[in-house]
Amino acid sequence: MTQAPILIIGAGMGGLSAAALLAARGLPVVVLERQPTPGGKLRKVEVAGAAIDAGPTVFTMRWVFERLFAEAGGDFARDVRLAPTELLARHAWDDRGIFDLFADQAASEASIGDFFGAAEVRGYRAFSAEAKAIYDVLLGSFLEGSRPTPITLMTRIGLRRLPEALAIKPHQSLWRALTRHFKDARLRQLFGRYATYCGASPFAAPATLMLIAHVEQQGVWLAQDGMHAIAKAIEALAVRNGAAFRYDAGVEAVIVESGRAVGVRLASGEELCGSAVLCNADPAALAVGKFGDAARRATPGAERMQRSLSSMTWMVHAPTSGFPLVRHNVFFSDDYRAEFDAIFGKNQLPAAPTVYVCAQDRDDRGARSGDGAERLQLIVNAPANGDGPGPSPTELAACEAATFALVKRCGLEIAVTPGTSLLMTPARYEALFPATGGALYGLAAHGWRTPFQRPGAASKLPGLYLAGGGVHPGAGLPMASLSGRLAALRILSDRARR
Numbered sequence: 001m002t003q004a005p006i007l008i009i010g011a012g013m014g015g016l017s018a019a020a021l022l023a024a025r026g027l028p029v030v031v032l033e034r035q036p037t038p039g040g041k042l043r044k045v046e047v048a049g050a051a052i053d054a055g056p057t058v059f060t061m062r063w064v065f066e067r068l069f070a071e072a073g074g075d076f077a078r079d080v081r082l083a084p085t086e087l088l089a090r091h092a093w094d095d096r097g098i099f100d101l102f103a104d105q106a107a108s109e110a111s112i113g114d115f116f117g118a119a120e121v122r123g124y125r126a127f128s129a130e131a132k133a134i135y136d137v138l139l140g141s142f143l144e145g146s147r148p149t150p151i152t153l154m155t156r157i158g159l160r161r162l163p164e165a166l167a168i169k170p171h172q173s174l175w176r177a178l179t180r181h182f183k184d185a186r187l188r189q190l191f192g193r194y195a196t197y198c199g200a201s202p203f204a205a206p207a208t209l210m211l212i213a214h215v216e217q218q219g220v221w222l223a224q225d226g227m228h229a230i231a232k233a234i235e236a237l238a239v240r241n242g243a244a245f246r247y248d249a250g251v252e253a254v255i256v257e258s259g260r261a262v263g264v265r266l267a268s269g270e271e272l273c274g275s276a277v278l279c280n281a282d283p284a285a286l287a288v289g290k291f292g293d294a295a296r297r298a299t300p301g302a303e304r305m306q307r308s309l310s311s312m313t314w315m316v317h318a319p320t321s322g323f324p325l326v327r328h329n330v331f332f333s334d335d336y337r338a339e340f341d342a343i344f345g346k347n348q349l350p351a352a353p354t355v356y357v358c359a360q361d362r363d364d365r366g367a368r369s370g371d372g373a374e375r376l377q378l379i380v381n382a383p384a385n386g387d388g389p390g391p392s393p394t395e396l397a398a399c400e401a402a403t404f405a406l407v408k409r410c411g412l413e414i415a416v417t418p419g420t421s422l423l424m425t426p427a428r429y430e431a432l433f434p435a436t437g438g439a440l441y442g443l444a445a446h447g448w449r450t451p452f453q454r455p456g457a458a459s460k461l462p463g464l465y466l467a468g469g470g471v472h473p474g475a476g477l478p479m480a481s482l483s484g485r486l487a488a489l490r491i492l493s494d495r496a497r498r
Helices: 013-024 062-071 105-116 118-143 150-157 159-166 174-181 185-198 207-218 228-240 283-287 293-298 336-345 393-409 426-432 477-497
Strands: 006-009 029-033 044-047 050-053 082-084 087-092 098-102 220-223 244-247 251-257 260-266 271-273 276-279 310-318 320-322 328-331 355-359 374-382 412-414 421-424 464-466
Touching: 006 013, 006 260, 013 029, 013 062, 013 228, 013 477, 044 310, 044 421, 050 310, 050 374, 062 228, 062 477, 098 105, 098 185, 105 118, 105 185, 118 150, 118 174, 118 185, 118 207, 174 185, 174 207, 185 207, 185 336, 228 244, 251 293, 260 276, 276 477, 283 293, 293 464, 310 393, 310 426, 336 374, 355 393, 374 393, 393 412, 421 426, 464 477
Parallel strands: 006 029, 006 276, 029 244, 087 328, 276 464
Antiparallel strands: 044 050, 082 220, 087 098, 251 260, 260 271, 310 374, 310 421, 320 412, 328 355, 355 374
16 A cells, blocks of 8 residues: 655745655655745745845855755755855945954954954954853754753753853843943944844844854855755755655645544645645744644644744846945944834834845855846845735835935945846735745744744644744754754654554
């Protein structure tokens, strides 16, 4: 008798990682994706004849993917072309100069000393040491482990490491922690931006997120064939192990019989039986019935969680001049608190946004491949209100004007003409990722409870498992991949017990 396959809803990073691992164990796997390509948020779009990465742009924690490929019989170094970056990002504040941050701590110390003075170097050393300590405590106990409770997290850390556990400062905000380390508000802005990597405000996110600084010091890489190529490589890895992928195959409902998930029904009406179902979608989509009423119980309350940031994202293919762009560039607003008060307090676009620019044809030193028009992704933080009235056309226009005015004040001219840019709004993200309002990181990482509120790999509905940036251990490419690994391991464990 043919064994029913494991059905995976969604070919995002979590679903792809789980598919590769489960197929490598010899299990039949079918991935169902409503879009025509894999990747989920790791996507690309075409603008004025150029393919532009339209999702995540920063690649860290390479070891997560090296292990994934090794466990699935692949070779990450062979299948994904990466180049290490020395210069992490270039930062600017209007006309007050340019500051570069490096992966090497000593290089960053020299840069900070030149730009901000010796006192801030001492603060940076203490900040870096604290970031490393937090990372070391949480790597095995939280990031790589199944979803803990506060009690089980402390148990995993162990009594002997209690002082280290208390040092992760979950009850202190990231901004307050940065105020301890840095007197210059610009450095607090710079490192406070790590909260946005998780879709949060630095004024509400826990100081625990300082660990991101250590992650970047361990290495950041540039994907030489584009970020979307990483998704394609994992898809190919899964296919080599026997996984099947069906695209343009949206799932309408999870089929539940006798209180257990036993298959799915596609939008076409076709029904598929599965030995297990893994949902790589936002948990809120299950909770509000996007996958049928029977599956609502899988993630109760997920729809009521505070949403993370969305964004206004421009993909641009146009000539630039003036500012010396590198791959990653950040142009800061003058009032960081006002930016997040507008987003999370008033549910509005910020009047004076910070702008991130990824120059995809440049390396970390600014060298370009090709000439003429270049591929850019510009990101401005926005509220996740894409399933409501959202901003008016006037507000959208004002945000766009403020965005391009800021980069121009910093010296960057972008010669955008009709047909050379594509704008993604929270509403357009909601259309791609239903029930999120356009939130790109699941729930907002605000307060010490948030890490324990994300669902784990096993949902409340037997037979239905979860993966993706909306579940434990959190948002971002490596975290989403780890969620897929945790889901695969849980499926294997449950099968062994049956």
